[in-house]
Amino acid sequence: xxxxxxxxLRQLRAGDSACVSAxxxxxxxxxxxxxxxxxxxASITMVRSGKPCIVRIDDRLVGLGLGHQEVxxxxx
Amino acid sequence: xxxxxxxxxxxxHKLVALAGNPNTGKTTLFNALTGYRxxxxxxxxVTVETRKGLIRSEDGLTPHTLLDLPGTYSLAAHSADxxxxxxxxxxxxxxVDVPDVIVIxxxxxxxxxxxxxxxxxxxxxxxxxxxxxxxxLAKKSRVHxxxxxxxxxxxxxxIPVVATKQMGLDLLCQAIDKADASPxxxxxxxxxxxxxxxxxxxxxxxxxxxxxxxxxxxxxxxLQTLLGDGGYHEQRWAKRCGxxxxxLLRQQRSAVVKNGxxxxxxxxxxxxxxxxxxxxxTVKRDEGRPTGTARADRILTHRVMxxxxxxxxxxxxxxxxxxxxxxxxxxxxSAIGAGGALVSAWLPAGPLQSLIVDGAIAGVGAVLVFLPQxxxxxxxxxxxxxxxxxxxxxFLLDRxxxxxxxxxxxxxxxxSSFACAVPGILATRTISDRRARIITMLIAPxxxxxxRLPVYMLFIGAFVPDTxxxxxxxxxxxxxxxxxxxxxxxxxxxxxxxxxxxxxxxxTQPFLMEMPPYRWxxxxxxxxxxxxxxxxxxxxxxxxxxxVTVVVWALGYYPHAKSIAVAHDAQRQAVTAxxxxxxxxxxxxxxxxATSLDEQTLEMQAKLxxxxxxxxxxxxxxxxxxxxxxxxxxxxxxxxWDWRMGTAVLASFPAREVMIATMGTIYNLGENEDxxxxxxxxxxxxxxxxxxxxxxxxxxxxxxxxxxxxxxQCGGTLAAIKRETRSWRWPIFTFVYMTTLAYIGAWLxxxxxxxxxx
Ligand SMILES: Nc1nc2c(ncn2[C@@H]2O[C@H](COP(=O)(O)OP(=O)(O)O)[C@@H](O)[C@H]2O)c(=O)[nH]1
Numbered sequence: 017x018x019x020x021x022x023x024x025l026r027q028l029r030a031g032d033s034a035c036v037s038a039x040x041x042x043x044x045x046x047x048x049x050x051x052x053x054x055x056x057x058a059s060i061t062m063v064r065s066g067k068p069c070i071v072r073i074d075d076r077l078v079g080l081g082l083g084h085q086e087v088x089x090x091x092x
Numbered sequence: 093x094x095x096x097x098x099x100x101x102x103x104x105h106k107l108v109a110l111a112g113n114p115n116t117g118k119t120t121l122f123n124a125l126t127g128y129r130x131x132x133x134x135x136x137x138v139t140v141e142t143r144k145g146l147i148r149s150e151d152g153l154t155p156h157t158l159l160d161l162p163g164t165y166s167l168a169a170h171s172a173d174x175x176x177x178x179x180x181x182x183x184x185x186x187x188v189d190v191p192d193v194i195v196i197x198x199x200x201x202x203x204x205x206x207x208x209x210x211x212x213x214x215x216x217x218x219x220x221x222x223x224x225x226x227x228x229l230a231k232k233s234r235v236h237x238x239x240x241x242x243x244x245x246x247x248x249x250x251i252p253v254v255a256t257k258q259m260g261l262d263l264l265c266q267a268i269d270k271a272d273a274s275p276x277x278x279x280x281x282x283x284x285x286x287x288x289x290x291x292x293x294x295x296x297x298x299x300x301x302x303x304x305x306x307x308x309x310x311x312x313x314x315l316q317t318l319l320g321d322g323g324y325h326e327q328r329w330a331k332r333c334g335x336x337x338x339x340l341l342r343q344q345r346s347a348v349v350k351n352g353x354x355x356x357x358x359x360x361x362x363x364x365x366x367x368x369x370x371x372x373x374t375v376k377r378d379e380g381r382p383t384g385t386a387r388a389d390r391i392l393t394h395r396v397m398x399x400x401x402x403x404x405x406x407x408x409x410x411x412x413x414x415x416x417x418x419x420x421x422x423x424x425x426s427a428i429g430a431g432g433a434l435v436s437a438w439l440p441a442g443p444l445q446s447l448i449v450d451g452a453i454a455g456v457g458a459v460l461v462f463l464p465q466x467x468x469x470x471x472x473x474x475x476x477x478x479x480x481x482x483x484x485x486x487f488l489l490d491r492x493x494x495x496x497x498x499x500x501x502x503x504x505x506x507x508s509s510f511a512c513a514v515p516g517i518l519a520t521r522t523i524s525d526r527r528a529r530i531i532t533m534l535i536a537p538x539x540x541x542x543x544r545l546p547v548y549m550l551f552i553g554a555f556v557p558d559t560x561x562x563x564x565x566x567x568x569x570x571x572x573x574x575x576x577x578x579x580x581x582x583x584x585x586x587x588x589x590x591x592x593x594x595x596x597x598x599x600t601q602p603f604l605m606e607m608p609p610y611r612w613x614x615x616x617x618x619x620x621x622x623x624x625x626x627x628x629x630x631x632x633x634x635x636x637x638x639x640v641t642v643v644v645w646a647l648g649y650y651p652h653a654k655s656i657a658v659a660h661d662a663q664r665q666a667v668t669a670x671x672x673x674x675x676x677x678x679x680x681x682x683x684x685x686a687t688s689l690d691e692q693t694l695e696m697q698a699k700l701x702x703x704x705x706x707x708x709x710x711x712x713x714x715x716x717x718x719x720x721x722x723x724x725x726x727x728x729x730x731x732x733w734d735w736r737m738g739t740a741v742l743a744s745f746p747a748r749e750v751m752i753a754t755m756g757t758i759y760n761l762g763e764n765e766d767x768x769x770x771x772x773x774x775x776x777x778x779x780x781x782x783x784x785x786x787x788x789x790x791x792x793x794x795x796x797x798x799x800x801x802x803x804x805q806c807g808g809t810l811a812a813i814k815r816e817t818r819s820w821r822w823p824i825f826t827f828v829y830m831t832t833l834a835y836i837g838a839w840l841x842x843x844x845x846x847x848x849x850x
Pocket of ligand 1: 225254
């Protein structure tokens with residue numbers, strides 16, 4: 017039920033930043049992401065896009081596989 | 093008030109647990125506090141086993157016991173090492189008590205991310221101290237953390253330290269010694285009312301089951317269980333209370349998510365909201381921090397350049413193992429030969445001389461020759477680990493590992509298995525995907541470990557021609573070595589695919605791994621690591637290998653029948669007598685004698701030496717070992733091996749390190765005195781079948797190497813798999829599949845190579 021305007025981390029281009037709006041909770045692993053700081057309002061920067069990608073959250077670089085990129089939804 | 097100062101009562105001995113996110117410097121701090129240096133690495137999850145040590149302290153403080161725990165981001169445990177942390181902190185590890193004090197290590201350069209775990213641990217209501225580590229780096233990156241305010245808000249002491257420079261450790265020790273009370277201000281988070289009441293309900297029901305537990309700690313645990321995502325918390329309670337618990341959990345969870353929240357993000361939302369307010373009051377940072385890591389990553393994590401660099405690094409590693417260590421190896425080899433010759437000259441012939449020269453020196457010495465290679469290999473891995481590159485390698489390879497049903501995380505255990513499969517298998521604890529973890533363990537022993545290296549080196553050195561390509565940049569010998577490493581790797585890939593396809597079906601979890609900042613490898617850490625491995629290698633050479641060598645020597649020496657000596661003495665006498673006759677003839681000046689005196693003496697010596705050789709060979713054939721060897725010969729003959737090789741391989745099933753030592757002993761026993769000082773490599777080249785054909789040639793050498801590449805000759809590995817999977821099924825599976833493949837592989841190699849070589 018992801019509406020048209022909502023984009024996931026997967027669409028974020030390298031160098032761009034965005035805020036997390038939600039974690040789509042349809043897979044296990046969502047809890048791990050939330051605990052790492054991928055929560056509502058967190059600001060993240062795409063460092064290297066692709067499968068997997070590297071994002072910066074806080075001062076931490078995190079490598080994320082495609083499955084995780086798809087459940088991290090970004091606010092417009 | 094009296095002026096006299098009461099002597100401080102010596103505090104009770106405490107168990108202190110060290111917890112924190114991966115890569116916050118826990119291992120470094122542990123080493124600094126205990127003075128006992130152990131493995132430190134700069135990739136997430138390098139501390140995989142709990143380690144204990146006594147805290148060194150000068151000021152007469154009680155030497156408390158320090159417990160090092162694996163790094164974790166959250167108490168919501170999903171992987172095996174996270175489960176260990178949780179069990180240890182709750183005092184539920186079988187061999188460790190509840191910790192009296194918990195030290196939380198926080199990376200001062202990134203306090204926000206680190207505080208998540210800290211708030212979880214503080215809720216456990218144990219005496220706690222925060223070690224704010226890496227304040228030197230924080231200063232450099234212009235991050236300022238106000239330790240005092242942080243301490244007030246967290247309700248526990250916060251001590252700034254620099255673990256690498258041993259700064260602030262005294263204060264930390266004092267704080268640990270004084271920590272008796274639970275945190276003053278329990279971190280009060282704004283949980284939604286549904287959550288609080290669900291926890292109350294669960295607490296009311298489960299209080300009896302967990303009798304004697306601290307009330308707040310139990311509530312914290314239940315909160316984690318409620319908000320967890322099918323993790324370890326849930327499994328533990330279900331094991332304790334069965335299906336009733338699952339039902340209770342389901343009811344309470346549906347009560348919590350009724351208002352549309354997603355269960356998985358509740359804890360993160362609440363904690364990070366609290367942390368953000370805390371950060372506002374305690375952390376100041378200036379923008380424009382240096383970004384060396386970002387610049388390095390632009391190349392090192394690039395999908396093409398990064399992979400190329402990784403490939404070059406690996407190639408350089410193999411070439412350097414060969415190129416750098418060969419001269420050192422030759423030197424060690426001749427030193428050992430000289431040592432043997434010296435002892436032979438000193439000690440009278442007999443069992444004692446044979447035990448020392450043929451058993452100890454030839455056996456253990458043959459293994460020690462390979463120490464240089466092993467040190468080079470470990471240095472290489474230690475540098476990659478310490479500088480933070482390992483996580484990038486995992487990142488780059490995730491997509492490729494995905495093709496065989498594994499993730500990038502499996503790469504690190506597999507790469508360390510090239511040094512030794514046992515730590516490799518322990519390192520799989522960081523893999524939260526259970527199936528991927530088991531597959532990684534099953535194929536880890538196929539990575540050519542350092543104990544195989546001596547076998548490769550011996551046979552390559554002896555039988556592969558030293559051809560150089562590209563003006564000496566690449567040698568054929570190094571290529572064959574690389575091929576041996578590839579054989580294991582390729583078979584591993586096939587095995588992984590098959591196991592995933594037929595035994596452990598299911599989706600692979602997506603990649604999730606922190607990329608730690610690059611740090612210059614610490615020379616001390618790297619050399620220490622290599623030194624520890626070298627020492628371990630020498631210790632095992634001195635114990636297991638020595639013991640097996642002595643057994644092999646005894647089997648190969650006895651019964652040492654008198655009759656053999658008698659028969660050969662008779663031959664020797666005959667030769668000497670004949671020589672006397674000729675001598676007399678020469679003296680008489682008979683002109684029918686064509687040869688000179690010298691030639692005659694030489695000829696006699698040659699005959700005598702052949703008799704000695706014959707005698708030594710006869711002893712060996714008649715020995716217990718010789719008889720056993722001929723008994724297994726039909727099994728190994730299709731692989732092109734003779735009985736001596738078969739025996740050595742059989743002896744090395746418990747630990748493959750034994751192979752070279754056994755060969756050294758067997759070949760020395762079968763030699764006459766003059767040849768004992770010659771290295772094993774030359775002996776193999778010179779050894780002949782009864783009909784004069786050489787026993788070893790290239791096809792035989794390749795067959796032996798392939799066998800070693802694929803065979804599971806390591807009791808330690810099987811024990812590790814048993815312990816980690818808690819079942820006999822997987823170690824037995826590993827042993828059977830590897831040994832079968834090894835035999836088939838060696839046979840095919842021999843047959844094909846013989847065709848090509850002929
Ligand atoms: N500059 C600096 N580096 C540190 C400090 N503590 C640890 N390190 C480095 O951080 C890296 C990771 O440390 P390690 O002890 O392996 O972390 P662990 O994963 O938490 O056990 C190593 O390269 C250490 O040398 C510190 O206080 N200052």
